[in-house]
Amino acid sequence: MxxxxxxxxxxxxxxxxxxxxxxxxxxxxxxxxxxxxxxxxxxxxxxxxxxxxxxxxxxxxxxxxxxxxxxETPDPAAVAAVWEILRPIRAKLGLDAGAPPPTKFxxxxxxxxxxxxxxxxxxxxxxxxxxxxxxxxxxxxxxxxxxxxxxxxxxxxxxxxxxxxxxxxxxxxxxxxxxxxxxxxxxxxxxxxxxxxxxxxxxxxxxxxxxxxxxxxxxxxxxxxxxxxxxxxxxxxxxxxxxxTRTWKDALGRAKDGDTRVSRIYTGRPARGLDTGLRRLLEPYADTLPTYPVQLGLTAEIRAAAAKAGNAEYISAWAGQAVALxxxxxxxxxxxxxxxxxxxxxxxxxxxx
Ligand SMILES: Cc1cc2nc3c(=O)[nH]c(=O)nc-3n(C[C@H](O)[C@H](O)[C@H](O)COP(=O)(O)O)c2cc1C
CATH class of the missing domain: 3.20.20.70 (Aldolase class I)
Known part of the structure; x- marks a missing residue:
């Protein structure tokens, strides 16, 4: 084949x-x-x-x-802990900061x-x-x-x-x-x-x-x-x-060698993408965050709202090390x-x- x-x-x-x-x-x-x-x-x-x-x-x-x-149903305490950390970013992006966390992942x-x-x-x-x-x-x-x-x-x-x-x-x-x-x-x-x-x-x-x-x-x-x-x-x-999204494509266009990191903060599973403010904020908690796809679901609205607003600091922008090419x-x-x-x-x- x-x-x-x-x-x-x-x-x-x-x-x-x-x-x-x-x-x-x-x-x-x-x-x-x-x-x-x-x-x-x-x-x-x-x-x-x-x-x-x-x-x-x-x-x-x-x-x-x-x-x-x-x-399996995720641990409610772990979900609530991440949700608390994400609240200020949700507010900053115009999302309902008081909303409960999602339940379908x-x-x-x-x-x-x-x-x-x-x-x-x-x-x-x-x-x-x-x-x-x-x-x-x-x-x-x-x-x-x-x-x-x-x-x-x-x-x-x-x-x-x-x-x-x-x-x-x-x-x-x-x-x-x-x-x-x-x-x-x-x-x-x-x-x-x-x-x-x-x-x-x-x-x-x-x-x-x-x-x-x-x-x-x-x-x-x-x-x-x-x-x-x-x-x-x-x-x-x-x-x-x-x-x-256009926000992701434009961020790739600006990227240089050395701009990518492997992190599990976006989805709960290690992935390589452009470094962002979201990663720097969540990295200290990386080992305790829920696994994929729970963490993916918890960050989904933030990443979508940021992409829509043209704000590359809070998106997940997967990219390999040679992105600058x-x-x-x-x-x-x-x-x-x-x-x-x-x-x-x-x-x-x-x-x-
Ligand atoms: C945006 C993006 C999404 C990806 N999604 C998948 C996927 O759904 N399934 C999969 O097997 N690999 C996925 N990969 C990994 C690729 O299969 C492949 O290993 C990788 O793109 C190769 O490295 P490169 O990005 O430097 O070319 C994804 C890679 C990127 C960049």
Whole structure:
């Protein structure tokens, strides 16, 4: 499947509304693999977006979910404690500071998974955890090619042992959430350059390289490390077709190297994004905040109101370490630039005799 792609380029699935059907289809039409991030989709929204992708392209595409346990009722004391800290920011942003905290958090993974199997996309990909053997069998029975995310050799081997068809090796440069599921996240922070060759050597299935790859040079480097293709997220965040807010896109446009941090304060799970005032305010409480998706729900209104007001200090702006290499242009132009860059990088390679 992956080795039959015209180009070894995968649009990373990006929840948060980033990977719209037009963006996914544009990457597929340009010869890459587009991925739809469905982690925050209700099953009906998955139906709608997959139908639109199928209308826009006949090429293969991927649908991605976060593997999560069913949510237990969160500890009310922990929720109340965060809510108290957030009240002044809510007031500052014109939100009702006296409002009670939300009571519904996240989507049901079981319901999303059931809809995924029914939709039977050509490729299904996962992060945050690992699916069960029965779920793997259901996906294979539906004809899906399955990709699991790994941030260590042990996680990659776990996916291979389960029967995955490929693994996405996510280096620590990557924007968005860490996919780590077998270790404390700090123990699986290998960079892409270090992680990919070790995963390639350990596996017999294809490996995608993700994290900090922003142009043709990076893609050629990933292929040289043994990856079958490169998975790119941040470079597509400023694409015309990308669904993130104007506030987030503009903040990415101002970003420099060194401007990203990994923190769990926004969602309850470590994720890399641009540093913000919200992170600096909540970081002292980072170890005691509720887990994903409770913390995600508690900060949701603040992040949305700030984005609407053009205030980048209180948004979550996921971005990888090489964000400064991004440009605002159409997905087709980005794809053309990536291919051009691959050719140039290849031509520059001089092998020792
Ligand atoms: C805004 C954003 C959202 C993301 N959402 C997802 C997601 O829903 N599922 C997933 O598997 N990975 C997600 N990722 C991680 C990407 O799959 C990938 O590992 C990362 O983008 C690669 O690093 P780069 O951003 O430096 O290209 C996300 C990344 C970003 C930047």
């Amino acid at each position: 992956l080795d039959k792609l015209p180009l070894p380029i995968v649009l990373a699935p990006m929840a948060s509304g980033a990977t719209t059907p037009p963006l996914v289809a544009a990457v597929c039409e340009a010869g890459g693999l587009g991925s739809l991030g469905c982690a925050m989709h209700e099953p009906e929204a998955m139906d709608r977006d997959v139908a639109e992708i199928r209308r826009l392209t006949s090429r293969p595409f991927a649908v991605n979910l976060f593997v999560l346990p069913e949510l 996240g989507q049901s993974f079981a319901a999303q998974f059931e809809r995924l199997v029914a939709l039977a996309p050509p490729i299904a990909s996962f992060t945050f955890g690992i699916i069960t053997r029965a779920q793997m069998e259901a996906l294979h029975g539906a004809g899906c090619f399955v990709i699991g995310t790994a941030t260590s050799v042990a996680e990659a081997l776990a996916w291979q042992e389960l029967g995955a068809d490929a693994v996405c090796a996510q280096g620590s440069e990557a924007g968005g959430h860490r996919g780590t599921f077998l270790h404390p996240y700090g123990e699986a922070m290998n960079g892409t350059m270090a992680l990919v060759p070790q995963v390639v050597d350990a596996l017999r299935i294809p490996v995608l390289a993700a994290g900090g790859i922003m142009d043709g040079r990076g893609i050629v480097a990933a292929l040289a490390l043994g990856a079958t293709a490169a998975q790119l997220g941040t470079v597509f965040l400023r694409a015309t077709e990308c669904g993130i 991004s440009r605002e242009e159409s997905a087709a132009a980005i794809m053309a630039r990536l291919v051009e860059g691959m050719r140039a990088a290849h031509d520059r390679l001089v092998m020792p005799r």
